[in-house]
Amino acid sequence: MAQKSKGPQEKKGMGCLTIALIVIFVLVLLIGGFFFFATADLRKSDEEVLKTYQPTAEIVEIAEKNTLTGKGKAAFYRAQPEFVNGEVFRKYCLVNGVEALACIGPKRGGGPFGGRQIHLLKIDDPQFADHKYAAAIHEMLHAIYDRLSPDEKTNVNSLLEQEFSKHADDSHLLSVKSILEKAKDEKKIKQSFLSELHSKFGVEYSDLSPELEEYYKQYFSDRPKVVGLFKNGGFNSRVRRMDEIKYELGTLAPQLTSMQNQLTAYQNAGDATNFNNLLGQYNNMVYRYNGLAAESQRIYSEIQDFYKYFNPNYKPPAEKAQ
Numbered sequence: 001m002a003q004k005s006k007g008p009q010e011k012k013g014m015g016c017l018t019i020a021l022i023v024i025f026v027l028v029l030l031i032g033g034f035f036f037f038a039t040a041d042l043r044k045s046d047e048e049v050l051k052t053y054q055p056t057a058e059i060v061e062i063a064e065k066n067t068l069t070g071k072g073k074a075a076f077y078r079a080q081p082e083f084v085n086g087e088v089f090r091k092y093c094l095v096n097g098v099e100a101l102a103c104i105g106p107k108r109g110g111g112p113f114g115g116r117q118i119h120l121l122k123i124d125d126p127q128f129a130d131h132k133y134a135a136a137i138h139e140m141l142h143a144i145y146d147r148l149s150p151d152e153k154t155n156v157n158s159l160l161e162q163e164f165s166k167h168a169d170d171s172h173l174l175s176v177k178s179i180l181e182k183a184k185d186e187k188k189i190k191q192s193f194l195s196e197l198h199s200k201f202g203v204e205y206s207d208l209s210p211e212l213e214e215y216y217k218q219y220f221s222d223r224p225k226v227v228g229l230f231k232n233g234g235f236n237s238r239v240r241r242m243d244e245i246k247y248e249l250g251t252l253a254p255q256l257t258s259m260q261n262q263l264t265a266y267q268n269a270g271d272a273t274n275f276n277n278l279l280g281q282y283n284n285m286v287y288r289y290n291g292l293a294a295e296s297q298r299i300y301s302e303i304q305d306f307y308k309y310f311n312p313n314y315k316p317p318a319e320k321a322q
Contacts, residue, residue, distance in 0.1 A: 044078070046074035062132060075140055079118045081140075092108070104139040120135060141219075159209065171247040172244050238303050239307070245296040286320050
């Protein structure tokens with residue numbers, strides 16, 4: 001039996017399919033090529049970064065003062081740290097986070113695959129300009145944590161969790177944790193908090209476990225100097241104290257409410273003895289609360305011009321009436 005020849009419609013369909021496949025192939029090549037070139041910086045070795053990156057004098061000073069090793073400098077320069085004005089900072093960093101006046105966000109002009117970049121708010125006020133030393137390295141440690149392999153991250157997380165158990169009553173760290181817990185994703189909360197611990201232990205805390213100190217030696221040749229820069233910083237140390245006060249006030253507030261309710265119950269029952277005994281304790285606690293609130297108000301008045309970039313909705317705590 002003679003075979004049927006393909007009709008015009010069938011030939012046209014095969015031609016359209018071929019063209020479609022060619023178009024898809026070309027698009028895949030273009031997208032793959034774009035992705036390859038867009039992420040070229042992310043694949044550079046530490047040696048390549050140190051050889052090719054040209055930091056500004058101010059960035060070099062930050063690296064030197066923080067005693068960064070070659071590996072530390074490569075991690076810092078890889079994130080291409082840059083000082084930006086208020087407008088740029090608002091665009092890339094204005095979120096209610098836990099680190100003031102610095103962030104690691106999308107690379108400026110880098111596109112969706114361009115990686116992340118450290119943005120530092122430019123501050124000329126000599127009283128607070130030294131925020132750059134601690135804030136920049138805090139963000140560098142976030143970048144390092146993100147680049148850890150799964151096995152490395154598991155090991156580092158274990159060290160961080162062990163260290164945190166020694167600081168379980170640290171009001172500053174608990175305040176940080178409470179901020180991060182506003183997120184809905186539990187896994188994300190845990191990873192974010194561990195990343196914060198990775199940055200904060202490296203920059204702010206002395207006398208860590210020997211294993212954690214050994215880990216940080218990859219990046220710092222003299223970590224006590226790093227901690228000193230943070231503790232002597234005009235801005236970051238004030239923010240830390242405000243965080244501590246906020247946590248303390250949050251602990252005192254429900255206690256005062258409970259005592260108020262108890263005083264009302266004693267008053268309604270005509271129990272003058274217990275009322276007067278509790279009233280003295282209540283007034284002492286109100287005095288303590290108001291002292292902390294006043295301290296926070298004073299600190300905020302010193303840094304509010306810059307703090308608005310970090311937390312624009314912040315309101316200093318109000319004192320309680322006795």
